[in-house]
Amino acid sequence: MTGFNDQVIEEFRRTKGKLGGMFEGWELVLLTTTGAKSGRRRTNPLGYLEIDGKTVVVASNMGAPAHPGWYHNIRHDQRVTIETGTESYEAIAAVPPSAERDVLFAKIVAEEPGFAEYQAKTTRVLPVVILHRIDDRVRGMGDFLVEVHEWLREELKTLRVGIDDLVAERADSLVMENSLRAHCVSFCEALAKHHTGEDRGAFPMLAQRFPALAPALTKLGEDHVVVAESQKRIRELVEGYVHGESDPVRLRDDFEALASRLEAHFAYEEETVVTALNVTAPAPDFG
Structure with a gap:
């Protein structure tokens, strides 16, 4: 998976987010987190959605029994970098409370039914993460x-x-x-x-x-x-x-x-x- 991810990341950056092959037409971003144990910067290509004006990603890990590494990382350091293909910006990753998560997940499934299939494969609740752009806000x-x-x-x-x-x-x-x-x-x-x-x-x-x-x-x-x-x-x-x-x-x-x-x-x-x-x-x- 590491080698595969590296290839996707290289193509994403080279084509400014316009991937071909199995990812053609997908809405992807590159999420860079800080390793919870290593302290090193880690980059993962992720599918994302815009829900109610919020950029959200799901820690689905394709329905595997364990959370993906990037999700563990944001629970230790919420500061992340997002690459869209045309720009890179700093963001802060938030884990919404369960009630808000459930509402968001229902809207996610309505747009991308595949996430319901991932949820059906595992007993863990798939976390939804909101990526808040730091430089795009009003007085907070x-x-x-x-x-x-x-x-x-x-x-x-x-x-x-x-x-x-x-x-x-x-x-x-x-x-x-x-x-x-x-x-x-x-x-x-x-x-x-x-x-x-x-x-x-x-x-x-x-x-x-x-x-x-x-x-x-x-x-x-x-x-x-x-x-x-x-x-x-x-x-x-x-x-x-x-x-x-x-x-x-x-x-x-x-x-x-x-x-x-x-x-x-x-x-x-x-x-x-x-x-x-x-x-x-x-x-x-x-x-």
């Missing part, structure tokens, strides 16, 4: 996530200025303390709401569609627990702050530890999940 949920992070970063700056003013005694202490408490409450509530939404909504959805993200999502969830503990401590220090009795330097040191942890958390989250979020859902429109 990942972009919205970055915007939320930018707002939170600005709030961190405001809190830092307020705490520095307390340490330096640059203004009326009572005014500063009240202003700092108000900003702290606003920030803490917004951050808690943001993280709760991710833990209950975005992260489970991403874990289901992009299995390769599971380790990163686990780490992000663990970060949320640590951040919540630090956040609680900062809020207690701010709300219990009494001028002339409380230690502003301790408050600043604890806050800087939380701020550094949050900055690292935001950066890691943006690095790992923004692309997947962008291809999964559009950003909310608040009018």
